[in-house]
Amino acid sequence: xxxxxxxxxxxxxxxxxxxxxxxxxxxxxxxxxxxxxxxxxxxxxxxxxxxxxxxxxxxxxxxxxxxxxxxxxxxxxxxxxxxxxxxxxxxxxxxxxxxxxxxxxxxxxxxxxxxxxxxxxxxxxxxxxxxxxxxxxxxxxxxxxxxxxxxxxxxxxxxxxxxxxxxxxxxxxxxxxxxxxxxxxxxxxxxxxxxxxxxxxxxxxxxxxxxxxxxxxxxxxxxxxxxxxxxxxxxxx
Amino acid sequence: xxxxxxxxxxxxxxxxxxxxxxxxxxxxxxxxxxxxxxxxxxxxxxxxxxxxxxxxxxxxxxxxxxxxxxxxxxxxxxxxxxxxxxxxxxxxxxxxxxxxxxxxxxxxxxxxxxxxxxxxxxxxxxxxxxxxxxxxxxxxxxxxxxxxxxxxxxxxxxxxxxxxxxxxxxxxxxxxxxxxxxxxxxxxxxxxxxxxxxxxxxxxxxxxxxxxxxxxxxxxxxxxxxxxxxxxxxxxxxxxxxxxxxxxxxxxxxxxxxxxxxxxxxxxxxxxxxxxxxxxxxxxxxxxxxxxxxxxxxxxxxxxxxxxxxxxxxxxxxxxxxxxxxxxxxxxxxxxxxxxxxxxxxxxxxxxxxxxxxxxxxxxxxxxxxxxxxxxxxxxxxxxxxxxxxxxxxxxxxxxxxxxxxxxxxxxxxxxxxxxxxxxxxxxxxxxxxxxx
Numbered sequence: 001x002x003x004x005x006x007x008x009x010x011x012x013x014x015x016x017x018x019x020x021x022x023x024x025x026x027x028x029x030x031x032x033x034x035x036x037x038x039x040x041x042x043x044x045x046x047x048x049x050x051x052x053x054x055x056x057x058x059x060x061x062x063x064x065x066x067x068x069x070x071x072x073x074x075x076x077x078x079x080x081x082x083x084x085x086x087x088x089x090x091x092x093x094x095x096x097x098x099x100x101x102x103x104x105x106x107x108x109x110x111x112x113x114x115x116x117x118x119x120x121x122x123x124x125x126x127x128x129x130x131x132x133x134x135x136x137x138x139x140x141x142x143x144x145x146x147x148x149x150x151x152x153x154x155x156x157x158x159x160x161x162x163x164x165x166x167x168x169x170x171x172x173x174x175x176x177x178x179x180x181x182x183x184x185x186x187x188x189x190x191x192x193x194x195x196x197x198x199x200x201x202x203x204x205x206x207x208x209x210x211x212x213x214x215x216x217x218x219x220x221x222x223x224x225x226x227x228x229x230x231x232x233x234x235x236x237x
Numbered sequence: 238x239x240x241x242x243x244x245x246x247x248x249x250x251x252x253x254x255x256x257x258x259x260x261x262x263x264x265x266x267x268x269x270x271x272x273x274x275x276x277x278x279x280x281x282x283x284x285x286x287x288x289x290x291x292x293x294x295x296x297x298x299x300x301x302x303x304x305x306x307x308x309x310x311x312x313x314x315x316x317x318x319x320x321x322x323x324x325x326x327x328x329x330x331x332x333x334x335x336x337x338x339x340x341x342x343x344x345x346x347x348x349x350x351x352x353x354x355x356x357x358x359x360x361x362x363x364x365x366x367x368x369x370x371x372x373x374x375x376x377x378x379x380x381x382x383x384x385x386x387x388x389x390x391x392x393x394x395x396x397x398x399x400x401x402x403x404x405x406x407x408x409x410x411x412x413x414x415x416x417x418x419x420x421x422x423x424x425x426x427x428x429x430x431x432x433x434x435x436x437x438x439x440x441x442x443x444x445x446x447x448x449x450x451x452x453x454x455x456x457x458x459x460x461x462x463x464x465x466x467x468x469x470x471x472x473x474x475x476x477x478x479x480x481x482x483x484x485x486x487x488x489x490x491x492x493x494x495x496x497x498x499x500x501x502x503x504x505x506x507x508x509x510x511x512x513x514x515x516x517x518x519x520x521x522x523x524x525x526x527x528x529x530x531x532x533x534x535x536x537x538x539x540x541x542x543x544x545x546x547x548x549x550x551x552x553x554x555x556x557x558x559x560x561x562x563x564x565x566x567x568x569x570x571x572x573x574x575x576x577x578x579x580x581x582x583x584x585x586x587x588x589x590x591x592x593x594x595x596x597x598x599x600x601x602x603x604x605x606x607x608x609x610x611x612x613x614x615x616x617x618x619x620x621x622x623x624x625x626x627x628x629x630x631x632x633x634x635x636x637x638x639x640x641x642x643x644x645x646x647x648x649x650x651x652x653x654x655x656x657x658x659x660x661x662x663x664x665x666x667x668x669x670x671x672x673x674x
Contacts, residue, residue, distance in 0.1 A: 016265070018535075034267050036284070075281060191289045194321030194334045197281060 003117035004059045007048045007082065008107060009041040011066055011073040012127040025225050027096065037073045040122025042080075042189040043182040047152060048120050049081035050187065056154045057118065059083045063110060065103050067091040071205055078200035079192035085205035086110060090217060094210075097219035099128075102210070104136035109213035111141060116177065118159075123148055123181040134181035144174035148183040266530045272565075273572055275343075283343050289320060290351045298352040301478035302623045305470075307355060310434065311392075314362075318389025323363050327371045331379055332387045337579035338513065339572060342520040349524025350531070353627035354478035356521050361430040361479075362386070364517040366393025369439055369455075369510050373498040378457060382437050394435035396426040396458075396484055397507060403428065406441075407450045407504065411486060413442035418493050420444070420456065422464070422486040428634075432482035433470050436460045440484070441503050453503035457495040464489030475626030512588040516578060519571050519592040522599030522631045526564040529606035529624050533560070536610055556609060560602045567595045596631035603628040 013019065014034040022029055037045075048060045062077035064070040065088040074085035088106050090098055111119055119138075124131035138145035146152070150169070151162035163170040164183050192200075210217045265287075270280045293316065301307045317323055325341040327333020334340075341364065349356030367386050370379065370393075385391035402409045411424030422442055429438075438458045445452025458465060468483040498506040534557060537548030547553050574587045603625035607614035614621040 032267065034265075036288075072277075072281065075277075076284075079281070079285070191320060192285050193319060194282070194285075194325070194336070197278065197285060198334065198336075201278060 005048045005057050005118045006116040007044050007062050008121040009062050009064050009073050009077050010038040010125050011035050011070045012038045021228050027226050037076050038122050038125045043186050044120040044122050045077045045080050046187045046189040065090050074205050078203045079197045087205055087207045089207050089209050094217050100130045100132035102217045104133050105215045107137045108140040119179045121181045123183050134179050138179040143178050145179045146174050147181045149180050150183050150185045286344050287347045295351045305477040307478045314389035324387040326368050331383045339575040342575050346520040346524040349521045350528045353525050354476045357476050357479040358431050360518050362393040365395035373506050391436035392434045394431035394438045396429045396440045398428040400427040411442040413444045419490040422489040424486055426484040429484055430481050432467050433480040450504045454500050455497040455503040455506045456491050457497055476630050512585045515588045515592040519595045522595040525599050525624050525628045526602045529602050533606045533609040556605050560605050563598045567598050599628040
């Protein structure tokens, strides 16, 4: 199997930051807060780059949906070894309401446009913990899905996958093209070395709008209220 | 006195806020790199190296300080070599990364933020040794020595200071006598960072003692050369983990081809190198100040006294503001001078000014940081004490503050460049400083 891999990378609030709820309870504070690539997306990028290094695939395309700053996340993926990037520009209210359903429609449209053989995503994002995008994308494309992957190996035009499930480890074999979502133990993401960061400067990032892909990003969900969990009370002995 | 007793009473060991502990390790005060004027690549550079250092080095920082040794140093050096961090300013043709002084500063700042001691060793290797080779070594020398220094297999060092020549380094006594194709070195060097570990050292010696400053030559010395040995590792107040020692030369024969730069012109190699040394090393105090903020500010938002978070008290807010503004001002000065150097404009006055200003502010910010944590700042469970001990070095190494000030005030020209005298990085507080009591 050779060809193109699409890797989705999401820009999320850094895992080490202390989250604060906005005073108007409509969401969390994101202004001026440190953001970075979702850790599971890093694992997905690493897996894609590894497949390219083994010469099993030809090109790794990093995709991110969000405002201008999402390009930083794509650049990190480029510095890790992705070949080029696609930035789907979604900002303002649309971005606040962007959820797995819209993203999976975008990814499905891109997969068709780029003739991708494989879509690699993180199993979930650490900001919303939805764990839906991979599954929805596969359903929209009518492709097989290998979620919670902790081991991936390509065998001809099939993929051997080990999934981490509640009961233990599940071994499956799926056809390509397919969607795979990465779990924690799939690999250890590499650090982008300085020479690679320099090389990444020359790699291209193309910006598109959801409308160009024929995707409507209006949300079917409405957030009513966001509040902090109740303060921990003292226990009783 | 009352403040201390009060602080010790409040800072009871029983109450150590768990959030602060996590905050000290991972959460950090964000740096506004747009205000700092960094390019997008430099912002990405900072994020990348920060991640690398937090994951690989931060868990060991306290222990390195406690034990005064860094057991994983050689492995860490190789990891840094793979990342391209050991030759930030070395040209790509030599195997370096071909970036500028500001990029080097960003790397060293983030490294010092995690462990100032390792940052110092890194600075000695990558700037004092590697950058001097980049600037003055001939093709043959570059071919022989650069590769392993850049991959991290070899550790580099620089030796100019002597037991009786710290700030007054031009009065050095290490003698290099010509004998055929060799120079025979006799004497000592002191305060040498990376001395115990270094495989390649740049050593300044007097080839013509009568000519005073015009008789100094730089040599490249390899570890294991007969007649060259190192003595005891120094037990320092701070920068513990950055190994420092005495070098001993007893009829040590160094081939003439190992002369770095022109014969008897070593002072030019030394002085111009010192400007860049001061520039890059000034990022050490910046990193320390940032680390102080990272540790102190979250604490102020969690620790309670008199029914409210202590961060709500005006005096504490004033302290926070002072610490932040000192750091920001120092950073802008440093970055501006670095940008000028990257454009080929080297101002010796400003390089000295930058480290003078950053070092003195770092000590002050570190003291403030300890004060913010009260009693908790006084115990070694928290890193604030380490920050202060590490910060103090920068007022001494590369020229004690008093001498740097002198540099500032005298007229320009080669004359005052020679008047400007500097110590080298390593430092011993058990001995009384030659400046005063």
